[in-house]
Amino acid sequence: MSNQTILSVKHLNKSFGAKQILFDLSFKVQSGHIVGLVGPNGAGKTTILKAILGLIKSSGEILIDGQLMSFNHSAPLKSVGALIEYPGIYPYLTGRQHLQLFAHNGDIQTTIDELALNDFIDQKAKKYSLGMKQKLGIALALINNPQLVILDEPLNGLDPQATRDLRELIITKAQAGTTFLVSSHLLSELQKLADDLIVIDHGRLIASAAMNEILASNRHYVVISTNNDSLAEQTLSQNNYPVVSSDPLKVMIDAAHPVEKLLTVLNEQRVTVKDLIHEDDDLEQSILTILEEKNA
């Protein structure tokens, strides 16, 4: 993975009428990375992706591979493939005909194989299920081997096998140098896929960081069961261990308050630890914590 910026978004603002939807968003996407754009329904993910693609007017600066992109200047899109919202599909064309229509060169079979479309590629699209349409839409985004692939909720309608296959395909292509910007409201899915996360809420940037940085800010806890939980709680509080709950007794641990010291101080008070379970915040909780800290 290189550290070259392929997409740079600066001070992106968007209003629909009097209603502001995006607020001064700035972030960068590095070449060859898989970047997850995550946020609750209505956060503004689709609007951001549409602004990047020049499908809607917005203010701010969008650079794709160093070239200025705008509503009326779409030249940088030559190196971009995208699936936005529901793929625009012609009911009376087959999947293969769709791919032939949009392919710059003749090779559509690689994409058909990569996305396992063979079973239905020669049927008319009007017979497609939601998942088949979604797969065809993804194929259309990938067909010309673009440098940057933008996928809006690509997992919508996909079954677990297709979800796993798509994840593996994205990872393989990213390893070969393709950059992906993938939106989802499913953080758990992005956790398995993305190198970096851009977190949006109410049209504002909440966090933009490498996945492992966000995970590193996870909080760690231990849940302990002792022969005297109330004495244990009192002892740990006196030693500045943040007590999260009393029943079960759960405390936060960190570098300054490690497990070893916890065991020592309890032992000194002759508290016997019968059981100790480690718990970590999940990614969702880490992001909620970031949100709470920002709103505090």
Ligand SMILES: Nc1ncnc2c1ncn2[C@@H]1O[C@H](COP(=O)(O)OP(=O)(O)OP(=O)(O)O)[C@@H](O)[C@H]1O
């Ligand atoms: N054309 C439009 N006119 C007016 N408001 C719009 C328009 N498009 C989107 N919005 C509003 O902008 C906000 C963000 O919508 P957007 O579709 O970008 O969110 P999202 O994060 O993609 O959500 P979802 O996960 O539900 O698709 C919503 O409040 C939506 O109602």
